[in-house]
Amino acid sequence: xxxxxxxxxxxxxxxxxxxxxxxxxxxxxxxxxxxxxxxxxxxxxxxxxxxxxxxxxxxxxxxxxxxxxxxxxxxxxxxxxxxxxxxxxxxxxxxxxxxxxxxxxxxxxxxxxxxxxxxxxxxxxxxxxxxxxxxxxxxxxxxxxxxxxxxxxxxxxxxx
Amino acid sequence: xxxxxxxxxxxxxxxxxxxxxxxxxxxxxxxxxxxxxxxxxxxxxxxxxxxxxxxxxxxxxxxxxxxxxxxxxxxxxxxxxxxxxxxxxxxxxxxxxxxxxxxxxxxxxxxxxxxxxxxxxxxxxxxxxxxxxxxxxxxxxxxxxxxxxxxxxxxxxxxxxxxxxxxxxxxxxxxxxxxxxxxxxxxxxxxxxxxxxxxxxxxxxxxxxxxxxxxxxxxxxxxxxxxxxxxxxxxxxxxxxxxxxxxxxxxxxxxxxxxxxxxxxxxxxxxxxxxxxxxxxxxxxxxxxxxxxxxxxxxxxxxxxxxxxxxxxxxxxxxxxxxxxxxxxxxxxxxxxxxxxxxxxxxxxxxxxxxxxxxxxxxxxxxxxxxxxxxxxxxxxxxxxxxxxxxxxxxxxxxxxxxxxxxxxxxxxxxxxxxxxxxxxxxxxxxxxxxxxxxx
Numbered sequence: 305x306x307x308x309x310x311x312x313x314x315x316x317x318x319x320x321x322x323x324x325x326x327x328x329x330x331x332x333x334x335x336x337x338x339x340x341x342x343x344x345x346x347x348x349x350x351x352x353x354x355x356x357x358x359x360x361x362x363x364x365x366x367x368x369x370x371x372x373x374x375x376x377x378x379x380x381x382x383x384x385x386x387x388x389x390x391x392x393x394x395x396x397x398x399x400x401x402x403x404x405x406x407x408x409x410x411x412x413x414x415x416x417x418x419x420x421x422x423x424x425x426x427x428x429x430x431x432x433x434x435x436x437x438x439x440x441x442x443x444x445x446x447x448x449x450x451x452x453x454x455x456x457x458x459x460x461x462x463x464x
Numbered sequence: 465x466x467x468x469x470x471x472x473x474x475x476x477x478x479x480x481x482x483x484x485x486x487x488x489x490x491x492x493x494x495x496x497x498x499x500x501x502x503x504x505x506x507x508x509x510x511x512x513x514x515x516x517x518x519x520x521x522x523x524x525x526x527x528x529x530x531x532x533x534x535x536x537x538x539x540x541x542x543x544x545x546x547x548x549x550x551x552x553x554x555x556x557x558x559x560x561x562x563x564x565x566x567x568x569x570x571x572x573x574x575x576x577x578x579x580x581x582x583x584x585x586x587x588x589x590x591x592x593x594x595x596x597x598x599x600x601x602x603x604x605x606x607x608x609x610x611x612x613x614x615x616x617x618x619x620x621x622x623x624x625x626x627x628x629x630x631x632x633x634x635x636x637x638x639x640x641x642x643x644x645x646x647x648x649x650x651x652x653x654x655x656x657x658x659x660x661x662x663x664x665x666x667x668x669x670x671x672x673x674x675x676x677x678x679x680x681x682x683x684x685x686x687x688x689x690x691x692x693x694x695x696x697x698x699x700x701x702x703x704x705x706x707x708x709x710x711x712x713x714x715x716x717x718x719x720x721x722x723x724x725x726x727x728x729x730x731x732x733x734x735x736x737x738x739x740x741x742x743x744x745x746x747x748x749x750x751x752x753x754x755x756x757x758x759x760x761x762x763x764x765x766x767x768x769x770x771x772x773x774x775x776x777x778x779x780x781x782x783x784x785x786x787x788x789x790x791x792x793x794x795x796x797x798x799x800x801x802x803x804x805x806x807x808x809x810x811x812x813x814x815x816x817x818x819x820x821x822x823x824x825x826x827x828x829x830x831x832x833x834x835x836x837x838x839x840x841x842x843x844x845x846x847x848x849x850x851x852x853x854x855x856x857x858x859x860x861x862x863x864x865x866x867x868x869x870x871x872x873x874x875x876x877x878x879x880x881x882x883x884x885x886x887x888x889x890x891x892x893x894x895x896x897x898x899x900x901x902x903x904x
Contacts, residue, residue: 323580323624325535325664328646332629336585359646370648370806371629373585389547390749391707391782393796427632427800428547428749429586432707432780433714442588 307348309356313337317356327357331367335374344375372426380415380422382460385439388425391432396449400436401425403450407457420461466693467717468701469677470558477593479600482561488606490680494569495617502573506679509687510699514551515541515635515672516748516777518698518766521679527659528574528667537663538576538621539644539670540567542583542594543628543635546748547800548780551703552673554715556583556590559677560597564606564623566676569683571621574669578622581673582640585629595625632804636852637670639806650808651852674703694719698765702779706732709739709785720765724754727764728783739785743869747777749797750857752864756786773864791876794865795823801858812855815846819862831877839866 309317320333334357338349350364357364368374375383386401405411408421415422431437434446438453445456475481482488494502507522528536540563544552555563571579583591601607605614612620626644628634634643638652641663662668678700682690691699698720704727707713711733718727724746728734735741741756746764752774754762762768766776784793802816822839825831843859843866850856866873 323622326645329644331646332627332643336627336629357646363647366648367646371585371631373630388796389800390745390793390796391548393793394708394782394784394788426586426630427803428545428549430544430550430553430584432548432550432782433705435707435713439586444589 305346305348307338307342307346307352309337309352310341313341321357328359328363331357331359331364332371335364335368339374344378378415378419381420382440383422383424385424385426385429387427387429387431387435387437387439389428391428392435392437395435397436400438400448400450400453403453404438404457407454421457465719466701468681468693469562469674469703470554470715470717476559477557477561477597479561479597479604482559486684487561488565490683491565491568491606492615494572494683495615495619499573499575502569502683505687506573506682509682509690510696511675511678511682511690512698512700512766513672514674514678514702514778516546518776521671521675524659524671525570525574525669527657528669529660532667534666535578536574536576537666537668538567538571538574538579539637539640539663539668540579540581540673540676541635541637541640541670542581542587542673543632543640544587544673544778545584545632545635545804546750546778546780547797548705548707548745548748548782549778550705550707551715551779553587553590554703555673555677556587556594560594561601562680563594563673563677564597564601566679567623568606568611568621569679570669570671570676571623572617572619574667575619576621576669578624580624580626580644582626582628582634582644584634585627591625591627598623598625631806632800633806633852633854636854639852640670641668648806650806651854653851695721695763695765695768697767698776702764702776704731704764705778705780706783707780708783709735709741709788710783711736718764721763721768724759724762724764724781727781728759732781732783735783735785737785739787741783742786742788743784743790743793743865745780745782745861746774748780749782749800750860751775751777752860753868755868758868790865790869790872791823791826794862795820795827797861798823798858801854805854805858809850809855811846811849812858815842815855816858818842819858823862826873826876829876833874833877833879835877836866836870836873839863 321330334353345368354361354364388398388401410423412425431446436448437446503522503525511521512518542552607623631649633639634649636651639649643649658668693699701717701719704716716731743753745753762772769776798820802820805812805816807813822835843863846855846859
């Protein structure tokens with residue numbers, strides 16, 4: 305399916321391009337906008353970004369695959385990112401990851417069948433002082449324990 | 465005690481409150497001075513970088529070429545991805561305008577017309593907060609063309625935020641530049657250094673968020689005032705992020721040279737259940753860990769920590785109590801660096817994977833005594849053989865943890881190598897006598 309930036313995002317992209325002396329530098333910003341619009345970075349998205357920024361498809365692909373936050377496949381409506389790095393691990397982050405895995409019945413980087421949830425084990429998110437934490441889409445939830453994680457999951461399920 | 469970077473003022477993130485408390489006076493003062501005076505002032509203050517290497521900020525600025533037609537750039541490093549470090553986000557949230565003011569002064573000092581603040585992608589919320597602060601400052605005429613009128617100067621600069629997308633390595637300055645240019649975030653070979661050949665081949669300076677936030681008070685109150693705070697060789701305050709097994713984890717702004725034990729017991733409330741401390745990593749996960757019995761009298765500044773056998777890094781103190789499984793912790797750290805290696809240099813690409821594999825074997829209880837020597841051997845072969853410092857960052861925790869906690873690790877491994885197939889090595893040798901196929 306062909307991808308085109310909607311008008312709002314196209315304007316935003318033009319602003320981002322104006323921040324740099326060369327168009328190519330806007331590639332990360334362009335990919336962020338595309339991901340906001342379509343949820344993930346498809347081949348069509350990369351083609352469009354390459355076209356607009358006068359890059360080759362390979363250059364764009366190189367950027368997409370270098371960074372972990374560009375989704376290379378569709379993720380769930382609620383993308384759960386659980387930090388299991390040292391500071392979180394010391395305060396139970398790894399347990400929370402395992403708990404969510406069991407509860408949703410999915411593995412790392414997988415999506416539930418109803419496309420509601422996806423799970424990712426992430427590296428340090430900068431919440432060490434408020435560990436353990438999970439991020440859901442763009443929001444941080446900090447100072448958690450297992451029962452609070454359950455509450456969060458319940459409330460997300462009910463949100464549908 | 466005075467706080468420089470995060471003063472206790474309510475709603476300081478609002479531009480009106482910031483101006484009310486003397487905000488942007490330092491910038492105004494700076495624009496009446498020459499650029500050399502400012503660089504000199506910061507050099508004399510002894511301000512050292514807060515991003516990990518603790519390099520003198522003023523000296524770094526003085527590397528920027530004076531006579532050149534090329535455009536100059538300033539990058540503010542807010543990639544903050546070191547496990548155990550969470551200080552920059554406090555600045556974005558609670559004192560963004562002091563950062564902006566510091567940016568204006570620094571940009572003026574090095575004559576950079578364009579400034580990029582590189583913030584890690586995970587900080588969506590903090591990027592929005594910072595963007596709001598920038599918009600407010602633009603609206604008041606503190607940034608952009610209008611600043612000429614506001615400050616009565618002929619200098620102006622533009623400040624943009626560049627959003628990262630999840631790569632630890634982009635906190636390395638040359639990798640940050642590649643990332644900003646729209647390439648994969650591979651570190652560059654140095655020299656040439658960024659001051660000669662940075663963004664798009666132009667002179668560039670890269671400073672940490674916290675470093676730049678320290679600049680306005682230095683210009684306001686003078687280098688002598690700043691150089692008298694904390695340890696003379698590493699003056700000022702540091703944002704210590706305390707995490708792990710402490711009662712009150714969080715960011716504490718304290719003078720350099722504060723005792724590590726004071727940070728843990730006096731400020732962070734000690735260890736839950738009054739347990740003993742097994743291990744402390746004093747500067748973020750890549751710095752050499754200290755044993756619980758090495759902490760007495762250790763001061764938290766670059767020079768003192770070097771003498772104590774570690775390094776200040778980003779000031780992220782990770783505390784582990786006596787019940788911590790150090791093998792698991794080290795395996796997790798090794799996994800992190802394997803995951804974050806950019807795969808450019810062979811020693812790091814392969815070595816970090818080997819470290820992780822061996823440590824995972826140890827976690828499963830299948831390690832042998834020789835594995836500990838193997839860990840040290842692999843780690844020492846990564847160190848110094850890579851383009852950027854991620855090699856050291858991956859090797860240090862392993863090498864120092866295994867050496868300093870050898871007794872602990874020895875207890876977790878068997879003395880002999882056990883193989884799942886009997887005589888496996890021998891049976892795979894070429895021989896004229898056909899051998900039965902090895903079943904794995």
